[in-house]
Amino acid sequence: MNKKIQRQIFNLLKKKGIKNFVGVPDSTMKYFIDEGLKKEKILITTKEEEAIGIAAGMSMSNEKSLVFMQNAGFANSLSTITSLINLYEIPMILLIGWRGFLKDDAPEHEKIGEIQPELINIIGLESKIINDKNFKNVCDWAIMKLNKKKVIGLIIKRDFLD
Amino acid sequence: MIRKEAVELIAQEIGNQPIISANGFISRDLYETSEKESNFYMIGSMGLASSIGLGVALKNPGKKIYVFDGDGNILMNLGSLVTIGSLKPKNFIHIIFDNQSHESTGSQPTNSKIIELEKIAEVAKFKTYKISKKKQIEKIFSKIKKENGPICIIVKIEKSSVRSIRVDITPPNIKTRFMKSLK
Numbered sequence: 001m002n003k004k005i006q007r008q009i010f011n012l013l014k015k016k017g018i019k020n021f022v023g024v025p026d027s028t029m030k031y032f033i034d035e036g037l038k039k040e041k042i043l044i045t046t047k048e049e050e051a052i053g054i055a056a057g058m059s060m061s062n063e064k065s066l067v068f069m070q071n072a073g074f075a076n077s078l079s080t081i082t083s084l085i086n087l088y089e090i091p092m093i094l095l096i097g098w099r100g101f102l103k104d105d106a107p108e109h110e111k112i113g114e115i116q117p118e119l120i121n122i123i124g125l126e127s128k129i130i131n132d133k134n135f136k137n138v139c140d141w142a143i144m145k146l147n148k149k150k151v152i153g154l155i156i157k158r159d160f161l162d
Numbered sequence: 163m164i165r166k167e168a169v170e171l172i173a174q175e176i177g178n179q180p181i182i183s184a185n186g187f188i189s190r191d192l193y194e195t196s197e198k199e200s201n202f203y204m205i206g207s208m209g210l211a212s213s214i215g216l217g218v219a220l221k222n223p224g225k226k227i228y229v230f231d232g233d234g235n236i237l238m239n240l241g242s243l244v245t246i247g248s249l250k251p252k253n254f255i256h257i258i259f260d261n262q263s264h265e266s267t268g269s270q271p272t273n274s275k276i277i278e279l280e281k282i283a284e285v286a287k288f289k290t291y292k293i294s295k296k297k298q299i300e301k302i303f304s305k306i307k308k309e310n311g312p313i314c315i316i317v318k319i320e321k322s323s324v325r326s327i328r329v330d331i332t333p334p335n336i337k338t339r340f341m342k343s344l345k
Contacts, residue, residue, distance in 0.1 A: 020217075043249075045213075046241025053210035054245075057182075057217020060202075060341050065217075083206025084214075088333040 001156055005132045006031035009139065013066065014041065016143045018093070020058045022051045023068035028097030028158045033068065048073030049080040056090045064146050066093040071100070071116050072109070081123060081151070091149045093142050094125070101157045109158075120153060127153030163296050164322035165259050169230065170195035171296060172257060172317070175303040176228050180218065180343060183230040184211040186266035187326065188259060192230060194326035200343035203329045203336050209238030212256055216246050219254040219311075222344055226253045226311075233260040233274040240282065243314075247286035252310040256288065261319045269321055283314035294318040 010021075010032045021036045022043045036042035045051040048069040055065040069077070074096050085092060099105055100113015112119075120127050126145065130138045138154065145152045165187060173181065173196035180200045183189040189203040202218075204211050215229035236242070236258055246254060262275040283290045291302050293315060306313050329336070 022217075043245075045245055047239070049207070049210060050213045050239060050242055050245065053207065053213025053239075053242075054217040054220075056210075057214040057219075058221050059217075060214075060337060061218055061221035061344055062341065063221055080207050080210065084204070084210065087206060088337045090337060 001029075001159065002132050003031045005135060007035040009130065009135050010035040010039075012136065012139050013093075013142070014039070016139060017064050018066050019063040020055060020065040021068065022055045022058070022065065023095070024048050024051060024070070024073050026068065026070035026073075026097035026099075027162075028070065028099065028156050029068060029095065032095075048077045052077055052080045052085060052092070055092050056085055056088075059090050059092050064091075066095055068095040070097045071112050074116070075112055075119070078119075078123060081125065085151050086124070089149060090151070091146050092151055093146065094151070094153045096153055096155050098155050098157045101159065102161060104161060105158060120155075125153045126150060127155055129155045129157060131157070163294070163319055164324060165261065165319045166191045166195060166322070166324050166326060167296065168259060168293075168299070168317050168319050171299050172230075172303070175299060179226050179228060180222075180340070181228045181230055182211050182215040182218065184208070184232050184235040186232060186235075188230050188232050189329055190326035193329045199339040202340040203331070205329060205333065209235050209242075211235060212239065212242045212246065215256070216242070216249070216251065216254065218344070219251040220249065223253055225344070226255060228255045228257060231256060231258045233258060233262060233279060234264040234272050236279065237272055237274065243283060243286040243288070246312050247288060250287065251312055254311040254313070255306065256283070256312065256314045257317060258314065259317050259319050261321050263321060265321055280314070280316045283316070288312045288314035291315045292318065
């Protein structure tokens with residue numbers, strides 16, 4: 001995803017009322033995180049589950065919250081999603097970087113990248129892929145869902161190799 | 163001192179302020195002895211009570227936020243101590259009931275007997291206290307009322323066959339009541 005668009009997405013979500021951005025960095029969304037760091041709005045945690053726990057506490061304090069992570073961290077977080085935020089109906093956005101989207105991404109991302117759509121589906125996480133073209137509409141959709149107290153996923157494809 | 167006694171005595175000291183309690187017997191003891199709307203009973207997501215408590219503490223600086231944790235629980239999320247210690251929330255009080263075991267799954271040992279949790283908390287920049295007798299509770303709680311957090315209190319407890327009832331409030335209800343109590 002385009003660098004400028006990543007920065008725009010951060011600013012758009014902030015403008016639309018997301019107060020807290022908590023998570024574990026992922027290079028797929030490096031510029032999104034960088035924009036948040038510049039604005040001193042990012043809290044980096046040690047693990048993705050920890051980030052979801054903190055965001056749950058913030059969300060219960062009536063502030064809209066987003067957790068960012070790589071899909072490896074999404075896999076780490078399955079039990080936290082089912083037994084905390086889904087069970088208690090605590091709304092938040094999970095912004096997930098899709099490693100292994102490209103077939104020749106690094107080998108450690110291959111399997112999780114392949115099963116990610118199915119995993120998201122099985123766990124019942126309502127989600128949309130966000131990209132350079134649709135980001136404004138997708139951000140509106142995410143905010144609308146948060147207002148309805150939903151947990152939702154926004155997926156960024158890793159569409160480059162390094 | 164067994165956990166149920168310690169939970170009840172400490173909850174009395176805390177009064178009506180918010181408590182986030184860890185899954186397993188800790189939440190059950192708190193529910194049976196000291197049920198109130200500002201208790202958030204975390205029935206799943208083992209390890210995360212301190213993280214949820216941190217999120218609440220950061221957003222409610224005018225309230226003291228108490229976490230009732232266990233040794234098995236915090237050992238699953240030691241990184242949480244690093245995050246909390248770095249952010250230094252003044253209103254965060256972390257109480258760890260330490261029986262050196264995973265009691266609710268059959269008393270299997272944890273390693274808190276070998277690696278002392280109070281030393282880990284100290285390194286993570288918590289002001290740290292240790293309680294092993296009932297009579298210390300009142301004294302330490304009156305002392306910490308005047309102190310800034312993050313504070314960590316390790317409460318040494320003995321294993322026991324006393325069992326409290328399960329929390330029978332639905333999780334969405336636990337959340338709704340808790341959120342109302344924060345306002």
